[in-house]
Amino acid sequence: QAQLVQSGAEVKRPGASVKVSCKASGYIFPGYYISWVRQAPGQGLEWMGWINANTGATKFEQKFQDRVTMTRDTSNNTVYMELSGLRFDDTAVYYCARDPIPATVTSLRNWFDPWGQGTLVTVSS
Amino acid sequence: DIVMTQSPDSLAVALGERATITCKSSQSVLSSSNNKNYLAWYQHKPGQPPKLLFYWASTRESGVPDRFSGSGSGTDFTLTISSLQAADVAVYFCHQYYSPPPTFGQGTKVEIK
Numbered sequence: 001q002a003q004l005v006q007s008g009a010e011v012k013r014p015g016a017s018v019k020v021s022c023k024a025s026g027y028i029f030p031g032y033y034i035s036w037v038r039q040a041p042g043q044g045l046e047w048m049g050w051i052n053a054n055t056g057a058t059k060f061e062q063k064f065q066d067r068v069t070m071t072r073d074t075s076n077n078t079v080y081m082e083l084s085g086l087r088f089d090d091t092a093v094y095y096c097a098r099d100p101i102p103a104t105v106t107s108l109r110n111w112f113d114p115w116g117q118g119t120l121v122t123v124s125s
Numbered sequence: 126d127i128v129m130t131q132s133p134d135s136l137a138v139a140l141g142e143r144a145t146i147t148c149k150s151s152q153s154v155l156s157s158s159n160n161k162n163y164l165a166w167y168q169h170k171p172g173q174p175p176k177l178l179f180y181w182a183s184t185r186e187s188g189v190p191d192r193f194s195g196s197g198s199g200t201d202f203t204l205t206i207s208s209l210q211a212a213d214v215a216v217y218f219c220h221q222y223y224s225p226p227p228t229f230g231q232g233t234k235v236e237i238k
Contacts, residue, residue, distance in 0.1 A: 112165075
């Protein structure tokens with residue numbers, strides 16, 4: 001059964017960077033896209049971008065374009081999301097989520113399944 | 126971007142009673158090419174990953190109890206729990222994947238009355 005397990009909570013200062021990991025199991029890791037989605041306190045879910053776990057190709061939502069990096073380590077079945085220049089309003093729970101359709105045939109217009117359990121990133125001075 | 130609006134924000138329903146959540150999209154998420162609604166529903170319990178309930182608006186994910194149903198088309202969608210159980214206490218949210226970027230409803234918190 002496909003599963004995504006994320007790294008633990010982080011507390012960062014404004015201006016710092018945070019790197020969150022998402023380790024996949026139960027499926028062929030390179031075969032799928034992984035998206036990152038965040039939820040700030042009291043806010044709705046916000047898509048940040050995706051990474052092709054095989055090729056490493058990425059696409060980001062415009063508002064994150066200049067600050068986000070997504071990478072993968074195929075030897076460890078893990079994807080990473082790094083957000084730099086942290087601001088107070090980056091405080092949120094960050095989720096990874098898989099496109100359930102294989103990367104070779106996906107339209108990238110699909111639901112997400114599974115999701116990681118979420119990683120709370122707190123930006124505080 | 127397509128805006129997804131759920132209602133209500135929260136509801137309290139007695140055990141065994143029906144719970145109904147609506148989700149409206151600011152644009153149609155129905156594709157004319159394949160006649161599918163690009164709409165998913167999830168259940169989210171604290172400390173757990175969101176769980177997929179439905180995709181294509183009404184296709185139940187394997188293992189989801191049949192007291193859950195998804196319906197609707199175009200811009201108006203409904204998630205119904207026909208007989209609320211204690212295990213159903215959660216936040217439910219909708220997700221459109223018709224037009225990038227994917228967007229989500231704000232969530233509806235379901236509690237026991």
